[in-house]
Amino acid sequence: MKIGIGADHNAYEAKEELKRYVIDELGHEVKDYGTYSAEAVDYPGIAFNTATGVKNGEVERAILICGTGIGMAISANKIKGVRAAQVHDPYSAERAQMSNNAQVITFGAKIIGVDVMKLLAKEYLSNTLPEEILKERLIKLVQEKRKKLNMLKITLAKFLTTARRK
Structure with a gap:
């Protein structure tokens, strides 16, 4: 599966580590929508580009990361036809797909650590409605x-x- 990934400066390092995990451990192809450094950036543009990539079929699903995960979810949900869900535990990661058919999940880098993100990404990506x-x-x-x-x-x-x- 081709997965989009994007983050703001608050989550740049987490995104890079999660990206490697999704490729190396989960075996998915990844399209990186940015940011490409730890320099300050506004998250809505990254969320819009990533969600548009989902809508246009560039990627099948996506993961967005910011400080809390809230802003990315709100921004991604502005793209018509895209459903983004903020997840923070295995149950919400599973239900994002199995109950809501969400194409995008979001994480808060200041809320959960990268190891938890890996667990949640695996749970989300292993389920299909x-x-x-x-x-x-x-x-x-x-x-x-x-x-x-x-x-x-x-x-x-x-x-x-x-x-x-x-």
């Missing part, structure tokens, strides 16, 4: 939208009938 569940959710969503549309049609018809009487 089964296609059957995705199809079931999509069918349910379409059915709900159709119900709402039918309710709107009924409401509009009633309104138009009342308006014609007046």
